[in-house]
Amino acid sequence: MGTPESVGRERAFRDWLIDRLSLYLQRSRNDIAVNVPFAEYGLDSVAALSLFGDIEDEFGFYLEPTVAWDHPTVAALAAFLAEQSDPATAGSL
Incomplete structure (x- = not known):
């Protein structure tokens, strides 16, 4: 399990992604797993895109563009974004 900071970043990305998908898909946030x-x-x-x-x-x-195929779920993409935003482990997106 990650540090509290990395867990918080991942949660923030996950929530943001759910909000965006809810908007794009015209579904309730609760309908996005x-x-x-x-x-x-x-x-x-x-x-x-x-x-x-x-x-x-x-x-x-x-x-x-390949990131969507490499990280095809909200959970996977949020974890990737959190990792990439961590100054200690940030790599090339």
């Missing part, structure tokens, strides 16, 4: 693949919600490549644009605008991260 963190371990369901984006594709099962009907999030296509165009919507994924929009999501990544929002991430770049909000957090200053540039994400390669």
